[in-house]
Amino acid sequence: MLRWLKGLGARPSEVAELQARIDPELWRRVLDAYPFLRALDEAERAQLLARSAWLLASKHINGAQGMEVSDFMALSIAAQASLPILNLPPSLYEGWNEIIVYPAGFRIPRTRQDAAGVVHEYVEDAAGEAWEGGPVVLSWEDAQARADAFNVVIHEFAHKLDLQAGEADGMPGLAAHRDLPPRQWRRVLEDSLDRFTAALDAVEAAIPRHIDPESEEADAWYGQLPLDPYAATDEAEFFAVSSEHFFVDPAPLAEALPQWYGLLRAYYRQDPLERLARLEGGP
Numbered sequence: 001m002l003r004w005l006k007g008l009g010a011r012p013s014e015v016a017e018l019q020a021r022i023d024p025e026l027w028r029r030v031l032d033a034y035p036f037l038r039a040l041d042e043a044e045r046a047q048l049l050a051r052s053a054w055l056l057a058s059k060h061i062n063g064a065q066g067m068e069v070s071d072f073m074a075l076s077i078a079a080q081a082s083l084p085i086l087n088l089p090p091s092l093y094e095g096w097n098e099i100i101v102y103p104a105g106f107r108i109p110r111t112r113q114d115a116a117g118v119v120h121e122y123v124e125d126a127a128g129e130a131w132e133g134g135p136v137v138l139s140w141e142d143a144q145a146r147a148d149a150f151n152v153v154i155h156e157f158a159h160k161l162d163l164q165a166g167e168a169d170g171m172p173g174l175a176a177h178r179d180l181p182p183r184q185w186r187r188v189l190e191d192s193l194d195r196f197t198a199a200l201d202a203v204e205a206a207i208p209r210h211i212d213p214e215s216e217e218a219d220a221w222y223g224q225l226p227l228d229p230y231a232a233t234d235e236a237e238f239f240a241v242s243s244e245h246f247f248v249d250p251a252p253l254a255e256a257l258p259q260w261y262g263l264l265r266a267y268y269r270q271d272p273l274e275r276l277a278r279l280e281g282g283p
């Protein structure tokens with residue numbers, strides 16, 4: 001009990017027991033539902049199953065607003081969340097113990113103090129949230145397979161990797177990565193964020209005035225970018241959004257920001273570009 005309360009991972013025997021109970025047919029359905037999981041080879045699938053079992057044995061997944069979390073939902077969330085740590089130690093996800101699942105997007109009350117000292121209260125629509133030392137909150141509607149590169153599960157768990165090393169600043173812990181000096185990470189991160197922000201500025205300037213930048217019509221312009229515009233918010237969001245694109249739709253990212261892609265590939269110890277190319281070229 002104390003282990004769990006402290007957010008430590010489950011014991012190997014508990015993980016093995018849980019893994020043995022995962023229905024192979026359900027597991028296949030989960031992998032088939034997401035193209036970026038379908039692309040995994042046999043060895044990667046076995047590793048993802050072990051990581052997913054670790055996650056399910058180590059975290060409580062609770063439905064919010066009266067929602068029942070089915071086995072398919074829990075396994076879908078665990079599999080997506082485990083992809084970033086496929087070749088990393090699961091201990092990077094320790095220190096907290098709950099995943100809360102809302103049926104759809106949820107609203108978060110916010111307070112912000114402006115430069116004049118005035119406090120503003122407002123609500124923000126969200127598809128997910130990651131609390132420092134606390135739960136990951138997800139919208140199930142947004143955690144299902146989609147046609148675009150948006151992936152709320154990978155996004156929030158990338159924030160967890162970032163937070164595990166201290167504040168959310170786009171720099172995950174690099175202690176296990178001797179090949180990645182923090183200074184190099186910082187330099188490539190800042191340079192890539194600058195380039196992306198410049199590309200976003202150029203796209204925004206190119207949108208004709210009669211088109212509302214918030215409308216769907218404007219998507220044709222934003223679609224030219226290698227990442228969702230939200231990535232320009234700050235370093236933490238740049239890392240989280242980049243991680244979504246890295247795993248789900250890596251080609252535009254690898255082409256536009258090759259150094260950043262290379263750094264993410266070295267950090268995650270995976271090459272989704274090669275993996276997905278194999279899927280497209282395969283039978």
Ligand SMILES: [Zn+2]
Pocket residue numbers: 155159236237240
């Ligand atoms: Zn975020």
